[in-house]
Amino acid sequence: MSESLPNVTASNALYAQARERIPAATMLLSKRPELFAPGAWPVYFKRAWGSKVEDVDGNVYTDFVGDVGATLLGRADPDVNAAVRNVIEHGNFCTQNYPGEIELTELLCDIIPCAEQVRFARGGGEADVVAIRIARGFTRKDRVAFCGYHGWHDWYLSANLADDSTLDGHLLPGLRPLGVPRPLAQTALPFQFNHLQSLKELLESRPGEFAAIIMEATRHHPPEKGFLEGVRKLADEHQAVLIFDEVVTGFRMSLGGAQEYFGVTPDIATFAKTISNGYPMAAVVGKKEIMRIVDEQFISSTYWTDAIGTAAALATIKKIRQTGAVEYVWELGTELMNGLKEAISRAGIPADVQGWAPLSILAFQDENPDVAAAMKTLFVRGQLSRGFLSSAMHYMMTSHTREDIQAYLSACEKSMKEVKHSLDKNTLMEDIEHRPSRPLFKRLT
Numbered sequence: 001m002s003e004s005l006p007n008v009t010a011s012n013a014l015y016a017q018a019r020e021r022i023p024a025a026t027m028l029l030s031k032r033p034e035l036f037a038p039g040a041w042p043v044y045f046k047r048a049w050g051s052k053v054e055d056v057d058g059n060v061y062t063d064f065v066g067d068v069g070a071t072l073l074g075r076a077d078p079d080v081n082a083a084v085r086n087v088i089e090h091g092n093f094c095t096q097n098y099p100g101e102i103e104l105t106e107l108l109c110d111i112i113p114c115a116e117q118v119r120f121a122r123g124g125g126e127a128d129v130v131a132i133r134i135a136r137g138f139t140r141k142d143r144v145a146f147c148g149y150h151g152w153h154d155w156y157l158s159a160n161l162a163d164d165s166t167l168d169g170h171l172l173p174g175l176r177p178l179g180v181p182r183p184l185a186q187t188a189l190p191f192q193f194n195h196l197q198s199l200k201e202l203l204e205s206r207p208g209e210f211a212a213i214i215m216e217a218t219r220h221h222p223p224e225k226g227f228l229e230g231v232r233k234l235a236d237e238h239q240a241v242l243i244f245d246e247v248v249t250g251f252r253m254s255l256g257g258a259q260e261y262f263g264v265t266p267d268i269a270t271f272a273k274t275i276s277n278g279y280p281m282a283a284v285v286g287k288k289e290i291m292r293i294v295d296e297q298f299i300s301s302t303y304w305t306d307a308i309g310t311a312a313a314l315a316t317i318k319k320i321r322q323t324g325a326v327e328y329v330w331e332l333g334t335e336l337m338n339g340l341k342e343a344i345s346r347a348g349i350p351a352d353v354q355g356w357a358p359l360s361i362l363a364f365q366d367e368n369p370d371v372a373a374a375m376k377t378l379f380v381r382g383q384l385s386r387g388f389l390s391s392a393m394h395y396m397m398t399s400h401t402r403e404d405i406q407a408y409l410s411a412c413e414k415s416m417k418e419v420k421h422s423l424d425k426n427t428l429m430e431d432i433e434h435r436p437s438r439p440l441f442k443r444l445t
């Protein structure tokens with residue numbers, strides 16, 4: 001390798017300490033260094049601004065991993081931060097409620113097709129739990145048909161109680177649902193993306209028992225013509241609440257989310273991540289007829305009333321709307337996807353680019369997953385040595401510039417050539433010091 005890997009001694013020392021004191025070391029699976037380039041990945045940051053980050057060792061990178069989708073406007077956005085500072089100065093928590101909640105509710109109802117009423121939470125998985133509770137309460141039914149990833153909670157992981165391969169295509173292969181009560185078995189059942197028949201058969205296998213169908217409307221792959229419309233029809237036929245999990249697609253694919261982009265309106269939708277540009281916030285929005293069941297339920301939490309997330313969401317959504325941020329990340333992301341495809345073809349490596357311009361995926365391909373993981377690791381190491389944080393996912397931010405894209409693509413070209421060279425010489429494992437990354441989420445959607 002021509003350039004050398006950054007020195008990440010301080011990061012590695014902190015990580016060793018974390019592994020002693022924090023079980024599973026990081027609170028979010030997608031922030032574990034083993035998923036990128038074990039030993040070489042800068043695990044801890046000192047400062048993050050725009051698309052740049054300085055790690056605890058003092059190395060500065062341009063980041064294309066993009067905060068797992070949490071910050072469309074880039075880190076430390078001045079307008080979002082000003083709104084947050086304002087509520088901090090005036091008191092962000094109080095006996096009374098923050099009126100910004102009402103303004104945010106009106107804004108969401110104006111933007112999102114299915115939104116007539118809104119509840120707030122502070123995380124994506126949490127918003128999904130709320131949506132499922134509402135659907136079960138409204139329909140007085142228990143079972144849930146799902147497709148895609150929906151967080152870490154019992155209702156979802158229970159899918160693996162009967163068979164621990166159920167979540168393989170939606171979350172992680174072979175995940176053991178340790179700690180999830182066994183009586184929940186068979187309450188969450190999967191269907192396949194772009195396979196309407198699999199949903200039809202599932203719903204017909206237990207007629208009248210499904211409270212909800214929850215899905216990501218897209219992730220890596222586009223829905224085939226008629227698929228989402230078919231899901232909508234099946235939900236109506238089976239009187240199940242249709243929930244779109246828009247934790248990733250919301251305010252990113254389109255201001256009104258995937259439902260606006262594809263023109264299919266669910267009954268309920270959940271939002272987090274981009275909604276507040278890195279501050280904790282989530283929303284569950286939906287049709288009044290269904291949402292008002294909450295009046296009869298117990299769905300309540302202290303920090304759902306904090307003003308920081310609400311103020312951040314108001315500032316974020318207004319800025320995304322006013323500045324055409326979604327259009328910008330589509331434009332830049334398209335340039336990135338096209339450039340990646342060209343670089344792959346010039347380097348002659350087995351890889352593909354999938355997904356959508358605001359969220360694209362670089363997938364290294366080999367029938368042996370270990371070889372694919374080793375190729376990805378070598379690529380990530382190459383990019384690190386050239387000053388970029390890379391992984392399989394590229395979440396675009398408005399702080400990325402055309403120059404960033406060009407510099408990134410030129411680094412990709414070199415890193416991909418290194419992968420090709422290693423493949424040809426059969427030295428992949430030596431070249432990554434026998435430390436391949438582990439697969440993260442393996443998704444079918």
Ligand SMILES: Cc1ncc(COP(=O)(O)O)c(C=O)c1O
Nearest residue numbers: 123124125149150151245247248
């Ligand atoms: C589609 C989807 N739903 C739910 C979640 C969970 O959100 P959180 O990590 O905020 O709980 C994620 C997180 O990546 C997600 O991608």
